[in-house]
Amino acid sequence: QLQLQESGPGLEKPSETLSLTCSVSGGSISSSSYYWGWIRQPPGKGLEWIGFIYNSGTTYYNPSLRSRVTISVDMSKSQFSLKLSSVTAADTAEYYCARAHRYYAMDVWGQGTTVIVS
Amino acid sequence: DIQMTQSPSSLSASVGDRVTITCRASQGISNYLAWYQQKPGKVPKLLIYAASTLQSGVPSRFSGSGSGTDFTLTISSLQPEDVATYYCQRYNSAPWTFGQGTKVEIK
Numbered sequence A: 001q002l003q004l005q006e007s008g009p010g011l012e013k014p015s016e017t018l019s020l021t022c023s024v025s026g027g028s029i030s031s032s033s034y035y036w037g038w039i040r041q042p043p044g045k046g047l048e049w050i051g052f053i054y055n056s057g058t059t060y061y062n063p064s065l066r067s068r069v070t071i072s073v074d075m076s077k078s079q080f081s082l083k084l085s086s087v088t089a090a091d092t093a094e095y096y097c098a099r100a101h102r103y104y105a106m107d108v109w110g111q112g113t114t115v116i117v118s
Numbered sequence B: 001d002i003q004m005t006q007s008p009s010s011l012s013a014s015v016g017d018r019v020t021i022t023c024r025a026s027q028g029i030s031n032y033l034a035w036y037q038q039k040p041g042k043v044p045k046l047l048i049y050a051a052s053t054l055q056s057g058v059p060s061r062f063s064g065s066g067s068g069t070d071f072t073l074t075i076s077s078l079q080p081e082d083v084a085t086y087y088c089q090r091y092n093s094a095p096w097t098f099g100q101g102t103k104v105e106i107k
Helices: none
Strands: A003-007 A018-025 A034-041 A048-054 A058-061 A069-074 A079-084 A093-101 A105-109 A113-117 B004-007 B010-013 B019-025 B033-038 B045-049 B062-067 B070-075 B084-090 B102-106
Touching: A003 A093, A003 A105, A018 A034, A018 A093, A018 A113, A034 A069, A034 A105, A048 A069, A048 A079, A048 A093, A058 A069, A079 A093, A105 B033, A105 B045, B004 B084, B010 B019, B019 B033, B019 B084, B019 B102, B033 B062, B045 B062, B070 B084
Parallel strands: B010 B102
Antiparallel strands: A003 A018, A018 A079, A034 A048, A034 A093, A048 A058, A069 A079, A093 A105, A093 A113, B004 B019, B019 B070, B033 B045, B033 B084, B062 B070, B084 B102
16 A cells, blocks of 8 residues: 655754655555645645656646745655745645645645744 | 635534535636545545545545536535545646635534
8 A cells, every 4th residue: 555754854944945755655656647746734724735746757836836846756765855945934834745646636645744944 | 827716614514414515616627626634633635536536435425526617525414523624626737726625513
């Protein structure tokens, strides 16, 4: 059964770059059928789609974050990563990684990791 | 970008009631609409994809309908374990926008 697990620092300073990794187990990250994405949720607020990567390199990002976001994949480690630059307090959120499919939507989610910018 | 608007933003209903949540897209999205359930303090869970297809393991009291711009999520008989916030999401094209969420509580 596919499992995703986020990891990364829980605390970032303003203006620095947030870096998170999602480790994929129980399945292949190299399948061309799936996208690998990130979603975040500020405290007490709704879900915000950040972006995804597929086909080993094609990326789509939320226009509101595009200038600061990079998503990449490391097939050899079965991991994909999120980098968000120039963070502010507004980037404080629970960050989730997820598997997505163009027909099945986002069907497998990680447990989430809390990032505080302070 | 296509905006997703859910209504109501919250509701309170009794156990056994039929509950309906609506989601409207600002432009047509065919049937590329998913519904997620997020219980308090938990990870969002996919309930329905392709507007009306129930994800494996989801109770049959949940159903979805709609196409184009107007969609609904229905809980046929509300149960205590259904207390959660429900989100719609379009995924016809990037960005895969979420609705603002509907919080469902027990009266």
